[in-house]
Amino acid sequence: MKQVHLRLEDNQYKEIAEYAKGAGMTVQDAISTALYVMLSRQKKQKKNRKFTFIDLFAGIGGMRLAFDEAGGECVYSNEWNKFSQQTYMANFGDMPDGDITQVNAADIPDHDILVAGFPCQPFSIAGVSKKNSLGRATGFADKTQGTLFFDVCRILEAKRPKAFMLENVKNLCSHDRGRTFKVIVESLNELDYEIFYKVIDGQSFVPQHRERIIIVGFDRRRYGNYFDFEFDITPKEPKPVIADILEKDVDIKYTLSDKLWTYLQQYAAKHKAAGNGFGFGIAPLDGVSRTLSARYYKDGSEVLIEQPGKNPRKLTPRECARLQGFPDSFVIPVSDTQAYKQFGNSVVVPLMANVAKLVVAKIEQLEE
Structure with missing residues (x-):
């Protein structure tokens, strides 16, 4: 991520800050959004x-x-x-x-x-x-x-x-x-x-x-x-597989904690014993995952990625975007929780x- 320093007049900053507050955004997000709007409008003018x-x-x-x-x-x-x-x-x-x-x-x-x-x-x-x-x-x-x-x-x-x-x-x-x-x-x-x-x-x-x-x-x-x-x-063609959408360097925060991983395994075992099919899903790298849902932010249990020597991890928001076919140029300006909900609800x-x-x-x- 690149950083750019801007100089704003006091009155300009005040107007942007007021707009950002009303929109539930940070000043930084408001300025970034304004730039995206400008670029988007330029692109629209060029398209027939x-x-x-x-x-x-x-x-x-x-x-x-x-x-x-x-x-x-x-x-x-x-x-x-x-x-x-x-x-x-x-x-x-x-x-x-x-x-x-x-x-x-x-x-x-x-x-x-x-x-x-x-x-x-x-x-x-x-x-x-x-x-x-x-x-x-x-x-x-x-x-x-x-x-x-x-x-x-x-x-x-x-x-x-x-x-x-x-x-x-x-x-x-x-x-x-x-x-x-x-x-x-x-x-x-x-x-x-x-x-x-x-x-x-x-x-x-x-x-x-x-x-x-x-x-x-x-x-x-x-x-x-x-x-x-x-x-x-x-x-x-060729038919896409899970390995195609994975990022190379993933933050450790997406790895399940010992407590959550233990809970998911116990939950799955309980339902399996009762004859139900409920439980977590490890996505095969050479295959397809279960359906991504809006509840993914809770524990990521329906689509987990296996990690050698570690607990499984959740998909990152960018990987969720790819799982739904969004291009990597698609901007994700919200928190991980909101991003998981948004991609889980998308097409x-x-x-x-x-x-x-x-x-x-x-x-x-x-x-x-």
Whole structure:
């Protein structure tokens, strides 16, 4: 890490310090972020973009990286978590809007593609059958009101982009005995979008077993519904393995303490004796790891790296970034704890980029 000494006028320092305090940042982070913003804006001016998109429930921008790579320009982003906002700002030069439920859909810029990794909240369809019995109409607003998926729907209805791409956990399909996913599909169909979806494992692109459902849709009012869409992804070759993402010199602080390592072994033995599969996971250097989760900051137990003559260690934040396919140029401006949460909640970037290019290619084909 390089150090640069700056001279600031008293009034300049005061303004920066006040801004940093309000944003929950240090003065140093505020100045670094300002420089990233300047560089990001210069890069944007040089790029010739072929479509626009918005980035909802943006996290730290994994989906944005994917659609940037596909040739898009992000015209709006939204993310409520302040630490994720900080990371997003440091990398893209844009501060995402906050609470999506308070955003007027009409104020969002027009765009070609809506992108969202929306949270999977419980969907309440209680009362729908009662409304039917009373002869009242029910639609997506009735079914999804009170969930964040409703905000995706109302923006789709208001802005009618050409297409959308949504990402969620694999279990979305089976949540509430399939009723949740049925509501999602019905709601998108009622908005007049032709829907395609598939569960895809990210290990085709990174050394991690990570299954996620990807839902894409195309505007029937523009393109009709007599077409198909294939998730014809192109796996990375050669297939990546854990050894590919490891750093050479790792701080001893990432090595598990004797107390934690003893606890994890005892915990695993207890569950094995009970016939359960719970326990820590040593990632094979020539294979793939378990799924990285947002709880990784607690003990790192799901993905541990073996060390000769020592206790296993956790992945470093940079290794977690690589495990999700983020480039090494991606800035990590937050604490290790926040970084683990952010990468655990993120997407496999090269997989999303692969599907993003397929969505863009399909739009171009439909518009020929």
